[in-house]
Amino acid sequence: MSEATRNIPHETLQRFVEELFAAGGMRPQESAWFAETIIRSNLWGVDSHGIIRVPTYFERIRKGAINCAAHIQVERRAGAVTLVDGDGAAGAVAGRAAMEQAIQDARHHGIGVSGVTNSNHFGAAALYSRLAAEQGMIGISMTNVRPLMAAPGARAAVAGNNPFSVAIPTFCGFPFVLDMSLSVVAGGKLHLAAAKGETIPLDWAVDPEGRPTDDPKKALEGFLLPIGGYKGLGLAYAVDILCGVITGGLFADEMRSMYHDPDVPSLTGHMMLAMDLSAWITPEEMRRRMERYRGFLRSVPLAEGAPPLVFPGEIEAAQEKKRRLEGIPVPLSTLEILSSLKDEYGICAELPS
16 A cells, blocks of 8 residues: 655645755755755656655755755866866756756757766756756756666676656647656665565566566665666666766766765766757747647557557646646655654744644
């Protein structure tokens, strides 16, 4: 049985998180944006990157693992290519700065690319690709994380599940948005299966000896597996190289885990790309062609009982519309922690008990 939740208006949660992060020492504009990224994730139904992460983020703010006084600056530039030093800032803050720089460069050059070093966990990758799509541009965002996936046959982690996102404006309702990490499942699904006493599919994870296992407890002691075997693993390597190796940042096992090392910056890297869609097509022509594309997907015949095909971004758009009306479901255990922080730090923003 899933944990009980309580629906809370998204505006209420955003005001609370914004004030909480400010109480931890973040500058007002940065705490506002950080809070917005968290609530946006919940509105899209990406609850794994939403309000449940606030206690962890706040602990890292308090302990200085997230630098609230970070001086984000451009280290190098060459045409439309920029290298940004995040100075240990929140990943949401460094990530936005890098994508905004890429968007600015794309306006002048047709394309902009920003690499980021010395950052932290940046949440859902779609947050940044969508920034470009909102400006009528194609956006691509990615980040590397400390290794937690094993190669088939390996007895150690070799790559993070290194997420990436592609967002493309459609000018008809909502953008195309692909946002995916490169492990078959998130680690949270292993915890859930273990708590329920269930077995897991053999392609989810391996035990500490690198052997496929259907025991979630052994899987939690071992490593996740990549999507598509070596194909997913190769993509994870590519993201690590783009975000860490070529930028001069950290890569592979040099990074730290925000969960296992809450006192220190994770020093992850990001890569942000923005491409000016108007270099190829007008908004009106793009709208017509994307409507045809979506119509094609809807017309594909389906096997009996199969669900209809969905356009990437469609589920999130429907979820956001629903949750703006009904509120965001917050696990009661998370709500209890947030209520305790409200009392401890004298937060004035409303938060239902």
